[in-house]
Amino acid sequence: MITMKDIVREGNPVLRKVAQPVELPPPQEDLKLLQEMLQFLINSQDPELAEKYELRPGSGLAAPQVGVSKRMFVMHTTDEHDRLFSYGFINPRIISHSMEETHLENGEGCLSVDRTIEGIVPRHARIRLRAQTLDGEDVNLRLRGLPAIVAQHEIDHLNGVMFYDRIEDYSGPYKKAISTI
Ligand SMILES: O=C(O)C[C@@H](Cc1ccccc1)[C@H](O)SCc1ccccc1
Ligand code: NI
DSSP, rough: OGGGSSSTTTTTTTGGOOBBBOOSSSSSHHHHHHHHHOOOHHHHHHHHHHHHOOOOSSSSGGGGGGGBBBBBEEEEETTTOEEEEEEEEEEEEEEEOOOOOEETTTOOTTEEEEEEOOOOEEESSSEEEEEEESSSSSEEEEEHHHHHHHHHHHHHHHTOOOOOOOOTTTTTTTOOOOOOO
């Protein structure tokens, strides 16, 4: 069972690596890990289990956050119509997105970041996501709202990007060095 001790925190270089594609068909051990990551999200949203195992609630989790630099993530969240989006994604790609942007009013957090970082994190309002799912099917999903934001946050993890890299005026110690012209 995955608990908070299994989640790597900022400063660990795995969070700044570009994760490797998963070989297809996915090895059994990758599928097992993805299933355990999804179960973590479900457990983290159960008040009794979250309290018992001291879990921070999560709507998304990427494999690098459990120290595995592979291109897969899980999501367990609802949209504004209370529809549940519960998936394990393998080799996810955003194949198109809206020009329109969105953001969470109170900014974003991260299970790998044990501090609050203020600031708006701009995200695409709508994305088209292609991936293989935990169930082995190829999906091509249109996401909007919170599921779209969660997916973008997790895919950033697969590319070594942290949410605060995207805050316009963030100049904290962890911001990735950007080349100055
Ligand atoms: O660290 C992670 O990847 C899990 C994050 C994902 C996330 C944070 C903010 C916005 C979108 C995705 C969270 O722990 S999931 C919990 C959550 C959900 C919505 C807003 C804030 C926190
Ligand atoms: Ni995160």
